[in-house]
Amino acid sequence: MRVLVLGAGYAGLTLARDLERRLPADADLTVVNDAPHHLVQHEVHRAIRRPAVADAIQVPLDDALQRAEVVVERVEDIDRDARTVSLADGDALDYDYCAVCLGAETAYYDIPGLEAHSVPLKRLDHAADIRARFFDDCDEGGTIVVGGAGLSGVQVAGELAALRDEEDANTDIVLVEQLETVAPSFPENFQRAVRDELLDRGVELRTETAVQSVTETTVETDTGRFNYDMLVWTGGIAGNGAMAGERPPVRADLRIDPRTFVVGDAARVVDADGEPVPASASAALREAKTAAKSIAAQVEHDEYGDENDFPPRPNSYRFEVPGWIVSVGDGAVAQVGPSIFRGSAAKAMKATVGAGHLTSVGAVSHAVSLVEEELNT
Incomplete structure (x- = not known):
């Protein structure tokens, strides 16, 4: 079997x-x-600004699994x-x-030029590419466009804005979303808090703006064309x-x-x-x-079992989560029940979520390292 x-x-x-x-x-x-390791995907954006976090968010499968055969x-x-x-x-x-x-x-929706001229964020090498392009093309000015304002896009935009501020660069960070709000799949009070956090951190928001085509230097949308120096695409799966x-x-x-x-x-x-x-x-x-x-x-x-017995009924999944959380540069937004948190409380919750997952897969030392990285940003 x-x-x-x-x-x-x-x-x-x-x-x-x-x-x-x-x-x-x-x-x-x-x-x-x-790959021979498990990747804590929701922390990959951190590696754009803090490459050392890569060690904390990769767990060797041979360490995490005791009985299973691993085929890489x-x-x-x-x-x-x-x-x-x-x-x-x-x-x-x-x-x-x-x-x-x-x-x-990453989904590109057959948008002309999009895949050829953008960088996704699914793996650590993508984060390294984004960081390298920032220092090659954007640290002395220019425009970085992040396509898609789901949680991944929000986190990338926030991280790039923080990197810009650390480097004292004159770089515009523009977050583009075809729907009318950021974090469009989430509750309205969470959306508003995420929007405010992005604006407080100097991210320009262009909602109700759909990307139609991309060239090496321009993004054509249904609300107009604008130039860019780097395009990061997180707009779908x-x-x-x-x-x-x-x-x-x-x-x-x-x-x-x-x-x-x-x-x-x-x-x-x-x-x-x-x-x-x-x-x-x-x-x-x-x-x-x-x-x-x-x-x-x-x-x-x-x-x-007895071959004459009916097979067991499969279990059913019901979607229930206590809330949502997203990092925005050095800040964060968390929703627990109806309550919204920003600032240090939300940031501590974000660190706890990542560390909790790492602990659950037996990577306690990785969890400690991640908390140190999160709370020192």
Whole structure:
């Protein structure tokens, strides 16, 4: 009996660690990831200004996992009919149950010139590229455009504004969003607080502005054209290449078929209340725990149950989070229930969230390092 976990982001690593203790001892567990470490994705923007944070937010999978076999390779294709996974090195793995936790890629929406002339922020090498371009092209003036004002775009804009201020550069940071507000998927009081934090930190906001095309030096929008020196694009997500660029819809049981689960940003999840689940780390972590229970119960039934018994019903995921939090340069905005926090309280909460996740995957020393980096910014 083999269980595959594809991807070791928030969903994949959490699910794999849960399966390590839930699966029967004779079940094989294999984790496939394109890097030998887990990356704390929501802290990657910090590496733009503080490259040393990279050490704190990368956790070796061999340290985080005790029982699972780790295969470091890119997933190329998933054949659900044959129950096989093809890898970039030409190998193939078969499975009895599979959890697809491959996350999402940057979406460019076929906007002419956008992918060719922009930098995304999904990996640490992207952060290093943004930092290098800042010092090469923008530290003596110019304009940096950040496309997309979701939480990722907000954090990038805030970090670049802080870097500009540290370097005493005469650089404009412009955050562009096609909808009418920043953080458009979140509650109105959270949106207002994020907007105020961005404005207080000198970020220019251009909402209700849709990017239509990009050249090497200009951004054409539906409200006009403007020049830029660097463009960072965080304006949407698309499925992983192994999923043909799609994020398939899955219901609250997180299954795309009886033996294949899709968890986290890799899917468009509708929860037990029929509500769409936002792509977020907090949702991915909780979905992973739901899927782990279902997979382990099914494996237990297949291995030791009576063949005449009905298989166990899969668990259902219901989206519930205590609040939201986002860093904006040296500041932060947090929502807990109906209450909004800014300043030192929000900043401490942000440090606690990242450290809490690292501690949950056994990386206590990394958690300490991250808190030191967060609170010293």
